[in-house]
Amino acid sequence: MLSDALHNCRFLKAARCEPTDTTPVWIMRQAGRYLPEYMAVRSKVTFIELCQSPELAAEVTLSAQRVLGVDAAILFADLLPMLVPMGIDLEYAKGEGPVIHNPIQSAGDIDRIRELEELGSLQFVFDAVKKIRRELPGDIPLLGFAGAPFTLASYAIEGGGSKNYISTKTLMYTDEGAWKTLMQRLARSLVRYINAQIDAGCQAIQLFDSWAGCLSPDDYRRYVLPYTKQVVAGVRAGTPVINFLTGNPALLPLLREAGGQVMGLDWRVNLADGWKTVGYDVGVQGNLDPVSLMADLPTLKLRTKAVLDAAGGRPGHIFNLGHGVFPEVPPENVKALVNMVHELGQRV
Amino acid sequence: MLSDALHNCRFLKAARCEPTDTTPVWIMRQAGRYLPEYMAVRSKVTFIELCQSPELAAEVTLSAQRVLGVDAAILFADLLPMLVPMGIDLEYAKGEGPVIHNPIQSAGDIDRIRELEELGSLQFVFDAVKKIRRELPGDIPLLGFAGAPFTLASYAIEGGGSKNYISTKTLMYTDEGAWKTLMQRLARSLVRYINAQIDAGCQAIQLFDSWAGCLSPDDYRRYVLPYTKQVVAGVRAGTPVINFLTGNPALLPLLREAGGQVMGLDWRVNLADGWKTVGYDVGVQGNLDPVSLMADLPTLKLRTKAVLDAAGGRPGHIFNLGHGVFPEVPPENVKALVNMVHELGQRV
Numbered sequence: 001m002l003s004d005a006l007h008n009c010r011f012l013k014a015a016r017c018e019p020t021d022t023t024p025v026w027i028m029r030q031a032g033r034y035l036p037e038y039m040a041v042r043s044k045v046t047f048i049e050l051c052q053s054p055e056l057a058a059e060v061t062l063s064a065q066r067v068l069g070v071d072a073a074i075l076f077a078d079l080l081p082m083l084v085p086m087g088i089d090l091e092y093a094k095g096e097g098p099v100i101h102n103p104i105q106s107a108g109d110i111d112r113i114r115e116l117e118e119l120g121s122l123q124f125v126f127d128a129v130k131k132i133r134r135e136l137p138g139d140i141p142l143l144g145f146a147g148a149p150f151t152l153a154s155y156a157i158e159g160g161g162s163k164n165y166i167s168t169k170t171l172m173y174t175d176e177g178a179w180k181t182l183m184q185r186l187a188r189s190l191v192r193y194i195n196a197q198i199d200a201g202c203q204a205i206q207l208f209d210s211w212a213g214c215l216s217p218d219d220y221r222r223y224v225l226p227y228t229k230q231v232v233a234g235v236r237a238g239t240p241v242i243n244f245l246t247g248n249p250a251l252l253p254l255l256r257e258a259g260g261q262v263m264g265l266d267w268r269v270n271l272a273d274g275w276k277t278v279g280y281d282v283g284v285q286g287n288l289d290p291v292s293l294m295a296d297l298p299t300l301k302l303r304t305k306a307v308l309d310a311a312g313g314r315p316g317h318i319f320n321l322g323h324g325v326f327p328e329v330p331p332e333n334v335k336a337l338v339n340m341v342h343e344l345g346q347r348v
Numbered sequence: 349m350l351s352d353a354l355h356n357c358r359f360l361k362a363a364r365c366e367p368t369d370t371t372p373v374w375i376m377r378q379a380g381r382y383l384p385e386y387m388a389v390r391s392k393v394t395f396i397e398l399c400q401s402p403e404l405a406a407e408v409t410l411s412a413q414r415v416l417g418v419d420a421a422i423l424f425a426d427l428l429p430m431l432v433p434m435g436i437d438l439e440y441a442k443g444e445g446p447v448i449h450n451p452i453q454s455a456g457d458i459d460r461i462r463e464l465e466e467l468g469s470l471q472f473v474f475d476a477v478k479k480i481r482r483e484l485p486g487d488i489p490l491l492g493f494a495g496a497p498f499t500l501a502s503y504a505i506e507g508g509g510s511k512n513y514i515s516t517k518t519l520m521y522t523d524e525g526a527w528k529t530l531m532q533r534l535a536r537s538l539v540r541y542i543n544a545q546i547d548a549g550c551q552a553i554q555l556f557d558s559w560a561g562c563l564s565p566d567d568y569r570r571y572v573l574p575y576t577k578q579v580v581a582g583v584r585a586g587t588p589v590i591n592f593l594t595g596n597p598a599l600l601p602l603l604r605e606a607g608g609q610v611m612g613l614d615w616r617v618n619l620a621d622g623w624k625t626v627g628y629d630v631g632v633q634g635n636l637d638p639v640s641l642m643a644d645l646p647t648l649k650l651r652t653k654a655v656l657d658a659a660g661g662r663p664g665h666i667f668n669l670g671h672g673v674f675p676e677v678p679p680e681n682v683k684a685l686v687n688m689v690h691e692l693g694q695r696v
Contacts, residue, residue: 166676169639173647216615216637216670218654250597250617267564269598289564291517299521306566322564328514 005139006203011072012141015204015240015261017283017316023308023345024071025338026143029324031064031076035331038064048092051078054127061132065140067331068338071318072141072204073132075197077125079147079208080155082193085121086185087112088156103159107171107178113156116189119196126200133201141204144197148209148245149186149227155211156182165214172223183227191234198236205235206242206264209255213247213266220254232259242285246323252277267322271310275317283316288337290321293329297336304340313347353487354551359420360489363552363588363609365631365664371656371693372419373686374491377672379412379424383679386412396440399426402475409480413488415679416686419666420489420552421480423545425473427495427556428503430541433469434533435460436504451507455519455526461504464537467544474548481549489552492545496557496593497534497575503559504530513562520571531575539582546584553583554590554612557603561595561614568602580607590633594671600625615670619658623665631664636685638669641677645684652688661695 006012010024031038038060042050050056057076065073080098084090089101104110119126133142147155154168162168172179194205212224232241244264245255255263256278265274265286275284292303304319311317319341325334354360358372379386386408390398398404405424413421428446432438437449452458467474481490495503502516510516520527542553560572580589592612593603603611604626613622613634623632640651659665667689673682 164639164674166639166642166674169637170642173640173643173651213616217618217621219637247595248597248616250621268561268596270565273565273598289517289567291512291514292521294514294518295521303521326512326514 002203003138006141009071009139009141011318012203012240014316014318015242015283017281019315019347021347022342023311023317023319025319025341025345026070026072026074027068027325027334027338028321030068030070030074030334031060032325033327034325034329034334035064035067037067046092046094047078048081051076051081052124054124054131057124057128058131058135061128062135065136068335070338072143073136074143074206075125075129075132075145075202077128077145079152079210081125082116082122082146082189083152083156085114085118086116086189087114098155098160100156100159103167104157104171104182105167107175110178110182113182113185115185116192119192122193122196126196129197129200129202142202143204143206143242144194144202145206145208146190146194146197148207148212149183149190149231150212150215150224151208151210152186152190153182162211165211169219172219176223179223183223184230187227187230187234190231194231195234195236198239202239204240204242206244207231207260209243209245211247212245212251215248215251217250217254220251225254225258228258242318244285249274256282262316262318264320265322271307271317272312275311275314280314280316283318284311285318285320287320287322290323290325290329293321293325293333293337297333300333300337301340301344304337305344308341308344319345350551351486354489357419357487357489359666360551360588362664362666363590363631365629367663367695369695370690371659371665371667373667373689373693374418374420374422375416375673375682375686376669378416378418378422378682379408380673381675382673382677382682383412383415385415394440394442395426396429399424399429400472402472402479405472405476406479406483409476410483413484416683418686420491421484422491422554423473423477423480423493423550425476425493427500427558429473430464430470430494430537431500431504433462433466434464434537435462446503446508448504448507451515452505452519452530453515455523458526458530461530461533463533464540467540470541470544474544477545477548477550490550491552491554491590492542492550493554493556494538494542494545496555496560497531497538497579498560498563498572499556499558500534500538501530510559513559517567520567524571527571531571532578535575535578535582538579542579543582543584546587550587552588552590554592555579555608557591557593559595560593560599563596563599565598565602568599573602573606576606590666592633597622604630610664610666612668613670619655619665620660623659623662628662628664631666632659633666633668635668635670638671638673638677641669641673641681641685645681648681648685649688649692652685653692656689656692667693
């Protein structure tokens with residue numbers, strides 16, 4: 001049961017498409033390298049040490065919310081550690097990002113991917129959630145998150161970042177049975193992992209399908225939609241899901257079909273068009289081009305206003321960037337953005 | 349004046365939305381590293397030496413058309429050499445792709461970008477066109493091509509490939525006057541460069557806006573559309589332009605507004621939806637996901653048929669991939685694809 005303060009907070013009201021006093025805002029990757037408070041912690045440990053320490057993960061999560069004055073905190077975590085107990089050998093190589101030493105290279109390799117049943121080895125995530133929830137202001141919701149099945153599958157197959165997803169798509173096209181097995185294991189694992197985040201204290205969940213934009217609508221419908229749908233449907237009832245996909249506005253009708261209370265839009269689509277496409281019975285989150293934060297403040301303000309104008313004051317808009325904030329961004333611009341949204345988004 | 353054989357060839361008829369006996373097909377980057385005939389030439393010289401040798405450029409252009417049996421040849425060339433006489437210091441570093449040693453780092457740097465007036469230093473391009481046109485079968489058109497203004501501007505500013513186009517967009521957002529100057533110089537230069545390709549013997553032109561997919565529709569409309577439109581409008585009348593943009597289906601209505609007889613679609617959109625969006629009074633080119641070529645032939649055939657079915661036999665479809673062919677692709681699959689299109693695309 002939510003407290004009244006949480007139930008009636010801006011963010012959760014907007015996620016239910018209820019009117020709010022002003023537009024709620026948070027920033028993807030708000031606890032990130034652009035922020036001195038984050039770097040003060042991060043400089044002492046590696047990225048994965050930070051993820052695995054409930055104390056430090058809580059500290060960077062809480063300080064970002066406090067310093068920016070945003071309407072939600074988001075758990076500091078990474079998409080990939082949940083793959084480790086599933087049988088993926090993951091390393092965060094210095095300055096290189098995540099590397100998977102045993103990527104799935106053939107259909108046979110899928111046999112060694114185990115469905116996540118015991119969550120014990122991910123306890124550090126749930127401990128961080130508990131600690132953050134205890135210390136967060138009573139009217140600020142905590143978002144949990146996870147990668148969507150396609151994004152996790154392509155990491156596991158490509159072994160890291162990819163330009164063209166050749167290995168992933170080749171497996172998908174040539175062995176649909178193996179692909180289905182992998183996606184089902186991921187989907188069932190995700191449901192457990194997400195619900196454990198909710199049990200530990202998250203009030204909403206964002207699914208990140210960061211890489212699904214490389215797919216055609218027909219491929220998304222056939223190879224991805226059933227599994228993302230399964231994940232969204234499996235999330236504990238009453239907890240809103242923000243379903244976020246980047247890189248292909250033509251997938252928006254299918255993203256909507258996959259489910260969720262709020263559709264996360266990247267900046268490649270005009271927000272008014274995007275909302276019309278997904279339907280006004282769901283909320284939308286987004287969608288300022290993150291590079292806008294490199295501009296002078298008057299330009300940033302004009303661009304922020306354009307996004308708010310596209311939302312037209314309709315209940316159900318959560319302001320955000322269309323993608324994570326870059327390390328190069330001046331932190332004072334992010335703070336200014338949050339204030340601009342709260343000021344310009346006021347309902348008269 | 350075109351010969352009757354050229355005027356009535358499949359490709360140019362389709363570009364005019366006239367009926368053809370079967371669907372014409374060519375493959376972006378058809379003279380590329382996947383092809384042994386190309387590698388036989390390429391292994392003896394560097395990439396830029398190949399571009400700058402009319403004999404070798406002609407050889408790889410012609411052999412790809414002949415070996416594949418495609419309905420058009422495309423000039424082997426690169427987007428960037430035209431920037432060199434404009435003041436850009438370009439190097440093709442071994443194994444690294446193009447590097448620009450003096451990228452535009454501030455508005456002031458734009459002063460040293462000269463409009464292309466004398467085309468003499470690009471004579472190797474026009475010599476290649478002449479040679480190819482002389483040797484190409486009389487019913488096979490030769491496509492010339494160029495980068496669209498945004499793609500060239502972002503190369504010149506980022507100094508090479510980019511993930512987030514931070515420098516390009518920052519300049520665009522913060523100094524619109526400087527941006528306009530740069531884009532106008534590029535647009536006027538492109539018109540001269542493209543028309544010189546036509547004068548030398550090209551029957552159609554493809555504009556590549558390979559990077560414009562990183563833009564929101566509002567930004568494309570304001571910062572890019574006027575200049576791409578200026579280029580298309582400046583192309584010698586009677587020569588069809590294929591206007592190709594990759595990475596953002598939400599830009600298709602604006603791509604159409606920018607002009608051209610054929611809109612080039614990447615694979616992120618269903619071809620039927622894309623054609624409806626741009627309007628049936630223009631042709632469309634595309635749009636098989638290039639990774640399809642990694643699949644077994646029965647799967648490739650199903651996927652090829654799906655693209656042809658989406659076109660529905662409507663006159664004006666030119667079959668292609670949604671992006672360039674990868675080096676990893678088996679050449680026999682590309683040949684099989686061309687045959688499949690010709691067979692499945694037959695009008696009854």
